[in-house]
Amino acid sequence: MQPYELTLTAAAGAIADKSLSPVELVESVLSRGEETEGIVHAFATLTPEAARSSAAQAERDIQAGRYRGPLHGIPFALKDIIDTAGVPTMAGSRVWAGRIPGESSAVMTRLTSAGAVLVGKAHTHEFAYGLITPQTVNPWHTDRIAGGSSGGSAVAVAAGSATFSIGTDTAGSVRVPAALNGVVGLKPSYGLISRHGVAPLSWSLDHVGPITRSVRDAALVLDAITGRDPRDPASIDSPNSHHVESRSTDLRGVRVGIPANYFFDHVTPEIEKAVRNSVDHLAELGARTIEVAVPLTDYLLPTLWGHMGPEAASAHEQHLKQHASLFGEDVRTLLEAGQLVLAGDYLRAQRSRTCIRQAWRELFRTIDVLAAPSVACTAIRRDQSDVLWGDGSTETATDTLVRLTAPANITGLPALSLPIGLDEKGLPIGLQLIADKLAEPDLLRIGIAYETAHDSSGHLAGGICG
DSSP: OGGGGGGHHHHHHHHHHHOHHHHHHEEEEEHHHHHHHHOOOOOEEEEEHHHHHHHHHHHHHHHTTTOTTTTHHHOEEEETTTTBTTTTOOSSSGGGGGGSSOOOHHHHHHHHHHEEEEEEEOSSGGGGSSSSOTTTTTTOTTTTBBSSHHHHHHHHHHHHHHSEEEEEESTTTTTEEEEEHHHEEESOOOOOOOOOTTSSSEEEEEEEEESSSSHHHHHHHHHHOOOOTTTTTTTOOSSSSSOOOOOOOOTTTTTEEEEETTTTOOOHHHHHHHHHHHHHHHTTOOOOOEEOOOGGGGHHHHHHHHHHHHHHHHHHHHHHHGGGGGOOOHHHHHHHHTTTTTTHHHHHEEEEEEEEHHHHHHTTTSSSEEESSSSSSSOOOOTOEEETTSSSSSEEEEHHHHHTTHHHHEEEETEEEEEEETTSSSSSEEEEESSSSOOHHHHHHHHHHHHHHHOOOOOOOOOOOO
C-alpha cells in the first residue's frame, strides 16, 4: 500500500510512531495528484512547494518531540470558497478571478495550528451555488458528475490526491459529492464550525464540514476545527469531544428511525435496497429499528428555496450590480430570481422552518438517528438535466440531488453520509444518518460501528483512478 492510500487515522498512527514521515506522505499524495489531476480536475490551485515546506517542518517538529496531534503532517484540500492568506480563493467564479486573501479563514487557521498540510484549493460550483461542480469529473466514471458544490473536495479524497478535505454544505454540498464519490461527508450541527472567512451563500443554512475516507477520520478532523468564534454570529460552543476511541460494534440501545415517507419516494431501486440492507446490518449490531413518519415533508423544499434564494441574492447584491456579466448563466439566473422573492414570502419561509424544526426535535425524542439514502440516485451523466422516474414523472437534476439532504440544513441537525457499496454501473451509493442537535458523538459512533463491521472505509475510487 502506498502512503496516499492510507486513511487519515492510519497515516496519523504511522506518523505518530515514526514509521512514516510527513515528507513521505505528502510526496506520495502530491505524486498521486500528478497522476490523476489531468483526468479528474479536482483542484483550482495546487500548492506543492508550500506543502513540501510544511511537511519538512512537521517532520522536524515531530522528531523534536513537538507532535501536535493526529492532523500533524497530514495533507488536505480546502474548498475554494474558504480563505487562505497568500493563496488564491476564487470561488470558481470570474467575479473573484485572481483574488488572494490577506487573512486566512477560521477553519484554515485551526488546521494550520493542528499541523495539517495544505496541498491545494479544490474546485467548487460557482460561489457554492450548484450541485454539479462542472470543472471536475467523477473518478469512478468520468462521464458522470462529481456532485457539488464541494465536488473538488470529494474527488480529491476519492482519488487519493488529498488525505482529507474541507467542504461546505448549504443544502447537501458536502454529503452529495461524498455519496457520489464513495467517501464520507459530515455536515455538523449548525454553528459548530466557524464560517469566518468562508464566502457566504445562505447564512442561515451554510455549514462547514469534513470529507474523509472513514467516519473515524471525520471525527478527528471535526475535533480539530470546532470551537466558539465570536467573528461568526452563529458560532456555538461544543460540549462534546468527537474523537471516538472505541472500535466497538455493539449498538444495543441505539434507536434507528426508518422513514415511512419521503426519503424512499422516488429513489432508485438499487439505492433503496442498499440502504435497507445497511439498516438491517445496524440491527444485526444490536440497534432497534423503528418506523417513523417524517413530519411536514411537503414544506421542505419550498422552505429551503424560500431561504436560500433571497439570502444568496442579498449576499451577492453588490456582485450582481457591478459584475453581473461575469457570473455563469445558471448562477446569475438563480441570484436574479432570488431578488424577486418578496419579504412576506421570506417571512413565511421562516415561520415554516420554525414549525419544521420543532416537529423534527419531537421526532428525535423517539429515535437516536434517522437512516435514509444520501441521494436519490447515483451520479448522473454530466450532460443530464432531468431524472425520469419509474412512474413516468420527471424531476430536475437539482431537486433530485438536493431533496434528501436539504432537511438537515433546514433543521440545522448533524448529518453523515457514508459509502455502502456500488450500483450495477459501479457507481457509489451513500447511506445518510441524521441525529439530534449536537449529537455528533452518537452519529459518529454509529457510523464507526457500521464501517468497522463491514469494512466500508478507506477505499479509493475504483474507476479511472484505480
